[in-house]
Amino acid sequence: MSWWFVSFRLIKEKRLSSFLSILLLAFGVGLISLMLSVEKQIDETFKNNLKGIDLVVGAKGSPLQIILSSVYHIDAPTGNISAKDAKEIAKSPFVNSAIPLGYGDSFKGYKILGTITDYLDLYNGEIIKGTVSKNAFDVVLGSNVAEQLGLKIGDTFFGNHGLASESIEEHSEHGYKVVGVLANSNSVLDNAIVTPLNSLWNSHDHEHAHSSSTGESIVNSIKDIDDDKSITSLLIKYRGKMGAVQLPRMINSKSNLQAAVPAIELNRLISHLGVGINTLKYLAYLVVFISAISVFIALYGMLKDNLYELALIRSFGASPLVLFRIVLQQGIILSIIGFVAGMALNAIGGTLLNAYTESNFKLNVIIDLMSIETLVLFLITLLIGIISAFIPAMTAFKLNVSKVLSNG
């Protein structure tokens, strides 16, 4: 039998107050750690998807909307731009690379993205099954899409016009054919259905609908796009530092185009989201503070109930330090159980949050139990247990054995 066992049994004896302390601690810890994961994940997901995109050009509208639609595929696009204008921008000496994007169809809530193969390279997308698209209406699936929709190589499906999953108009004349599946890249690519731009043009130019043939070579560079086509947006990477200064101004001066800098829009968005996250964080701190008080009250109550027993332990020859230990250890045990329960809540909360955001924002909150933040949170929780237990422990330390035993 160890003093840890004695502390543990004393906690178990007072089930109700111990349970309350643990519950409060768990909620505080769970809430804080969930907030930390969400914050970190939002930051990472957003930044991860920005690699190699310095500027996004789209139709006039909200710059944030352009970023959200073209980079994260969350919002609806602002409209289309003409290929002629886009090619002009791509030719600019400030542009290193320009990737055209075209939206139009969707399938079961996933957007079908018309683009060129450079887009896959942007996110280091690797084909694990099949090949890249070689013809119009060939599609390559992101890893999540393939998993969620259960589509395999060779499967065909019909896209819906527009982006809603319940969209009525179906392009029954053009079936998309799955030719490849991508490896997980922890980017927006995982949730994308990628097809050559030709697929979109062919299905939407209704007068040419029946002239599309499998023999037609697909567009794989912005230069090859016909001037009379239209695209939705252009992802641009600068050549040299001057691009950042010159290019946005140059594009915005054109009446029908809008350039949006992802880094700027993103910081704005995160600062807006941050208000909500911070409010929740303060709430979590409050819960942790209350749980600290509850641990204090629980241990103090336990102390008052066990005064005679503690005095007895002294009477058997234990030093005051042993009583101090017994009480302090109770605080430590409560905080450890509270922390573990909090982590469990965090995992459950994270899973629920993922189930919600996966379908709405395609965000994936990774519950990382082995991070530095978790360790820091654990140490803080431990400290809370120790601090709340300190006064009761000191009271036990200073116990007047003779007085307590006389009054018993």
Add this chain to the structure above:
Amino acid sequence: MILASENLYLNYNDKAQFSYPDFKLKEKETLLVLGKSGVGKTTLLHLLAGFIKPKKGCIKLNSEPFSDLSQRKRDSKRGNSIGIVFQKPHLINALNAYDNVVIAVKASSSFIDKVYIDSLFSELNISEQQYKYPNTLSVGEQQRVNIARALANKPKLLLADEPTSALDDENCDAVINLLLKAAEINNSALVIVTHDNRLKAKIKNYIEL
């Protein structure tokens, strides 16, 4: 000599002043300390147990100074040499009967002799109750666990505080016999502090406060 007291005196304030007669106790000897309430019986017991220090005089334990030692040293000496049977059992509800006894040994940082503790339980006829929790035990069984706990460290001196005051004649006899038997197990000296005059018939060696 197990226990010797000389000129013991203690005062809490001007009104509560206690001075005690000298007494000596050898191995296996039993002493009954009788006195009405308010004459300082419990105070004497706490002095003998080393919970408090006398203002004047001294107590020797095993012929060595005891009452003059520091709190810490008295604690550890008590743990090793003195067993106390408290008036009410006061077992720790969170621990089973066996652990209630073991904790006394652990508190004195001595070796936990499981065979000896098992033998205590069987000597006191509570073997079957060994792993039960205090709230499932009868008062009599709790009292026996209380005695087993006092004996856990093979004490040279056994102190009993009002062990019989709340009991009828029959149970009074049983408890006294139990205490005498308990003292016998380790050849301990036994001091019973009580206001119960019935015990005079059982124990010849007594002082009155």
